[in-house]
Amino acid sequence: MLARHAAPFVLLALTALLTPTRAQDAPASSPAPGTLAYDKGVWIALLRNHTAIRREVRHLENGVEAVTESDDPAIAELIRDHALAMKHRMTVGARVRVWDPVFLELFEHADKVQLRVTTTDKGVSIVETSDDPHTVMLLRSHAAGLSDFVREGTKASGKATPYWTERTHWTPIDEAALSESQRAQRDAAIAARDAMFAALFARLESELAASGPAGAIAVCKEQAPLIAAQVAEEHAVQIGRTSDRLRNPANRAPEWAEALLADRPAEPRYSAGADGSLGVALPIRLGANCLACHGEPADLAPETRAALANAYPADQATGFKAGDLRGWFWVQAPPAGETAPKHAP
Ligand code: HEC
Numbered sequence: 154m155l156a157r158h159a160a161p162f163v164l165l166a167l168t169a170l171l172t173p174t175r176a177q178d179a180p181a182s183s184p185a186p187g188t189l190a191y192d193k194g195v196w197i198a199l200l201r202n203h204t205a206i207r208r209e210v211r212h213l214e215n216g217v218e219a220v221t222e223s224d225d226p227a228i229a230e231l232i233r234d235h236a237l238a239m240k241h242r243m244t245v246g247a248r249v250r251v252w253d254p255v256f257l258e259l260f261e262h263a264d265k266v267q268l269r270v271t272t273t274d275k276g277v278s279i280v281e282t283s284d285d286p287h288t289v290m291l292l293r294s295h296a297a298g299l300s301d302f303v304r305e306g307t308k309a310s311g312k313a314t315p316y317w318t319e320r321t322h323w324t325p326i327d328e329a330a331l332s333e334s335q336r337a338q339r340d341a342a343i344a345a346r347d348a349m350f351a352a353l354f355a356r357l358e359s360e361l362a363a364s365g366p367a368g369a370i371a372v373c374k375e376q377a378p379l380i381a382a383q384v385a386e387e388h389a390v391q392i393g394r395t396s397d398r399l400r401n402p403a404n405r406a407p408e409w410a411e412a413l414l415a416d417r418p419a420e421p422r423y424s425a426g427a428d429g430s431l432g433v434a435l436p437i438r439l440g441a442n443c444l445a446c447h448g449e450p451a452d453l454a455p456e457t458r459a460a461l462a463n464a465y466p467a468d469q470a471t472g473f474k475a476g477d478l479r480g481w482f483w484v485q486a487p488p489a490g491e492t493a494p495k496h497a498p
Contacts, residue, residue, distance in 0.1 A: 192238045192249070195231050202228050203306035206276075210296045216267075216282030216289055217296040221303065222275035232276040240270050255294045255314040262288045293317040297428075315427070322427040323409035331423065331431075334489060338431035339423065342484035345388035346435050349482065352380045366445040367456040373446075374401070374464055389487065394437065396480030400461075400470035410434050410483040419478055429488030434481045441475045448473060 184190035199206065205228050208221045221236070223229045242249060243263045250256035259266070265288045269280045281292045298314030331339060356376050360369035377394070385392050395406035397417060406414060409432045413422040424432040439447055446457060450471050453461070461468050473479060 187238075189247075189249075192235070192242075195235050195238065199228070199231055199235060200302060200306045200310055202231075203303050206232065206303050208300055208303040210300055212293065213280070213282060215284065216280065216292050218278070218280045219296050219299070220273070220276070220278045221299070222273060222277075224275060229275045233272045236270050236272075236277040236279060240268055243268060253313050255291060255298060255316060259288075259291045259295055262291060266292065290317050294320075320426075320428040323412065323424045323432060324427075325413060326423045326425045328421065328423060335423075335425065335431050337489065338486035339433055341388065342390060342392075342431065342433035342486045343435070345384055345390045345392050345484050345486075346433075346482045348388060349380060349384040349392055349394075352384065353377060356380065361445070365456075366454060367460040370446065370457070370460045370464055377401075378403075391485040392482065394480055394482055396437075396470060398469040398480075400465050400468050402467060406434075406481070406483050407432075407485065409485075410481070414481055417478060418481075426485070431486045433484045433486065435484070436478055437480045437482060439473050439475055439477050439479045443479070444473065444475060447471055447479065 184194060202223075202225070205225050206221060206223045208219060211218045221232050223232060239249070241247075243260070243266065246260060246263060248257070248260045251260075262283075262285070265283045265285045267280075267282045271278045271280075281296070283289050283292060294314055294317040297317060297320055298309075301309035301314070326335070328339075353376075357369060357373065360372045364372075381393050384390075391407075393404060393406070395404050395410065395414070397414065399405065405411075409424045409426065413424055413432070413434045418434070419436055421436070422434045424434075426432060444452070446453070446461070447470055450458065453471065461471070470479075
């Protein structure tokens, strides 16, 4: 059953948020909870107050998890009410936004969706999953569309929701053709690269000094992903290292970067994402100080060879010389004012 015990409070909040200057007229014309007019009123109030809402979406293998919250208790109540109302609409097939193909299709596939709404102190946490891959794509499209509403308010609500497949479309772009905002994204990407490089190699240096190459390998394995995650968080980008000769198979590049790197570019490359992100691939060359772990196998210390074979049975990252192109940093910089979604490797 739909939890509508909070309806009177929601109605008050709604009235206040919708008609801040004429609150005294509102109650008489307020629609009853559960009606389309009521749900629409909540929706419009949320759009108007979109800047007070924050939302984080995480992709699961078979769906999405989204947390939508506000520090304003009245808006938090509207978020909860809206989520439960939409869950109810999904259950009974009472459609909304029928002109919007993603919403229309999602209602058509409602029987393939498992939907769990958990209310939190400040809003809701929602997990939506499906066993059907097309429905999963619809769920991702819908979740990203809601993020657009939260970010842009009414401006986004009038547009049809892009399909996820359109959002994840990438187009390589020449450096000379970068727009002003893309140049800002490029600079943010380079700053993140510099930060990751500095953190990584400061750590490597100290471990090399303390325990030699063989000892440093374990630290590298453990620290490299942590450092990447920390830089990603601090710089609000996604970032990683990759190579056409990987040591760690988990360092495979995201698809957009793989497409850029097929011919082993020695210069930076760029790709524009349909969602406004800029993908940047930045070459990494080896210095003499890298060869203790990436040089000719015959030149590696026996314990380094053993440690590598142990930690990376499929290692392809030896046999290099100083100055060789070793791989690339890839950085995905979101459009201004956004945080990057998590990269699913
Ligand atoms: C102490 C040994 C060691 C040294 C020295 C070292 N690396 Fe590595 N390198 C590793 C290990 C271990 C990994 C795998 C890390 C992981 O699991 O993500 C790695 C991974 C990489 C990767 C990521 C792609 C892949 O193959 O997984 C790049 C790029 C790279 N190293 C470049 C360099 C460069 C450039 C230097 C010198 C500045 C260097 N490395 C020095 C041990 C080393």
